Amino acid sequence: MTTDPKPDYSEQTQWMLRIRDQRDKRAFAQLFGFYAPRLKGFVMRAGAPAAQAEDIVQDVLLTVWRKAHMFDPARAQVSSWIYQIARNRQIDVIRKEARPVPEALAIDDETGEDPDGAEVMALEQETDRLRDALAKLAPAQREMIERAYLGELTHTEIRDATGLPLGTIKSRIRLGLDRLRHELKELR
Amino acid sequence: MTHPISHHLPAEVIASYAAGSLGQAYSLVVAAHVSMCDTCRAELAAQEAAGGVVLEAIGAASVSAGLLSRTLDRLDDPAPPEPAPPARNGVYPAPVMAALKGRLPKWKAVGGGVKQCVIGGDRDGISRLLFIPPGQAVPDHGHNGLELTLVLQGGFSDATGHFDVGDVEVADAALDHVPTADPGPPCIVVAATDAPLRFNTFLPRLLQPLFGI
Numbered sequence: 377m378t379t380d381p382k383p384d385y386s387e388q389t390q391w392m393l394r395i396r397d398q399r400d401k402r403a404f405a406q407l408f409g410f411y412a413p414r415l416k417g418f419v420m421r422a423g424a425p426a427a428q429a430e431d432i433v434q435d436v437l438l439t440v441w442r443k444a445h446m447f448d449p450a451r452a453q454v455s456s457w458i459y460q461i462a463r464n465r466q467i468d469v470i471r472k473e474a475r476p477v478p479e480a481l482a483i484d485d486e487t488g489e490d491p492d493g494a495e496v497m498a499l500e501q502e503t504d505r506l507r508d509a510l511a512k513l514a515p516a517q518r519e520m521i522e523r524a525y526l527g528e529l530t531h532t533e534i535r536d537a538t539g540l541p542l543g544t545i546k547s548r549i550r551l552g553l554d555r556l557r558h559e560l561k562e563l564r
Numbered sequence: 565m566t567h568p569i570s571h572h573l574p575a576e577v578i579a580s581y582a583a584g585s586l587g588q589a590y591s592l593v594v595a596a597h598v599s600m601c602d603t604c605r606a607e608l609a610a611q612e613a614a615g616g617v618v619l620e621a622i623g624a625a626s627v628s629a630g631l632l633s634r635t636l637d638r639l640d641d642p643a644p645p646e647p648a649p650p651a652r653n654g655v656y657p658a659p660v661m662a663a664l665k666g667r668l669p670k671w672k673a674v675g676g677g678v679k680q681c682v683i684g685g686d687r688d689g690i691s692r693l694l695f696i697p698p699g700q701a702v703p704d705h706g707h708n709g710l711e712l713t714l715v716l717q718g719g720f721s722d723a724t725g726h727f728d729v730g731d732v733e734v735a736d737a738a739l740d741h742v743p744t745a746d747p748g749p750p751c752i753v754v755a756a757t758d759a760p761l762r763f764n765t766f767l768p769r770l771l772q773p774l775f776g777i
């Protein structure tokens with residue numbers, strides 16, 4: 377599946393598509409420049425010492441390179457995808473045991489339709505809305521949300537740490553899943 | 565899916581899974597349910613989108629000067645071998661098969677025709693498969709905290725409702741429930757508890773270690 381990076385996609389998505397489709401190392405360096413310091417800050421906030429943090433950053437970004445064929449901008453933003461890889465990596469390091477992960481949806485890379493650019497754009501817009509919502513939270517509330525996604529809160533504590541409106545992005549993603557299920561059925 | 569799933573995971577449990585703060589035993593039930601349920605798959609993706617937004621917004625830390633070139637140097641290294649994860653087998657979704665290390669469960673009788681197979685656990689909780697013959701009540705079992713029970717085959721009912729394939733029951737210590745398997749095929753569930761599941765009626769407490777509980 378190849379997609380020409382659309383000029384109206386975010387820089388991050390364009391870098392990632394060039395990595396996926398052209399194995400473009402310059403795009404990787406750009407993605408690294410953006411995410412490596414953020415990932416380092418993130419894993420250090422989550423408790424990793426500085427030296428180990430850089431190992432995790434390197435592991436995560438190498439995984440991004442190696443698993444780039446699995447990136448689908450209609451289903452997850454680059455930031456969300458990297459967040460998942462970072463969480464899995466950190467948990468595997470801490471627990472020395474792979475974390476249970478859901479079944480991947482059976483997508484055939486050869487026959488799968490190119491994601492509709494409109495679907496990618498819609499997901500980007502929903503993610504922008506989340507970003508704005510996070511920025512507008514009162515400091516104490518924002519701190520709770522950060523702690524929740526850093527993995528510092530239990531599920532009962534998270535229940536009370538509301539703040540990010542996830543309803544519309546959830547419906548958006550659900551529509552995409554329905555479309556995908558439909559396509560998988562047609563392929564059979 | 566032959567019928568819609570009507571009992572889902574609470575958003576905060578999915579958020580805790582996404583953030584990595586949920587124990588292994590519960591994470592297994594979450595991964596298994598998400599494998600069967602697109603509503604919760606979308607909820608998980610939404611939580612991960614929020615996680616990505618937090619990842620980007622949290623303060624950056626400058627990285628060592630050589631980290632980029634060291635990483636670029638490794639791009640062409642052969643990828644470490646990654647064994648293909650076990651696939652779904654019959655009623656067992658892929659994450660359950662992974663916990664079973666690719667083999668079908670070895671059941672152990674716990675009384676009343678009920679069988680179990682412990683498939684994982686650490687100090688935060690334990691996960692197991694339970695096999696309940698039709699019409700049979702699950703032995704009265706106490707649990708101290710959260711209990712997640714996902715139906716893989718058949719179905720069961722208790723005071724809180726009816727649970728079919730794909731449905732997940734979320735119980736806390738306060739729920740004193742007696743799930744009874746539907747008539748028809750035996751009910752198979754995967755359950756996670758934060759504490760040893762005690763079978764009060766069928767099993768003397770002293771015997772519990774024998775079952776790896």
Ligand SMILES: [Zn+2]
Nearest residue numbers: 572573601604
């Ligand atoms: Zn669900």
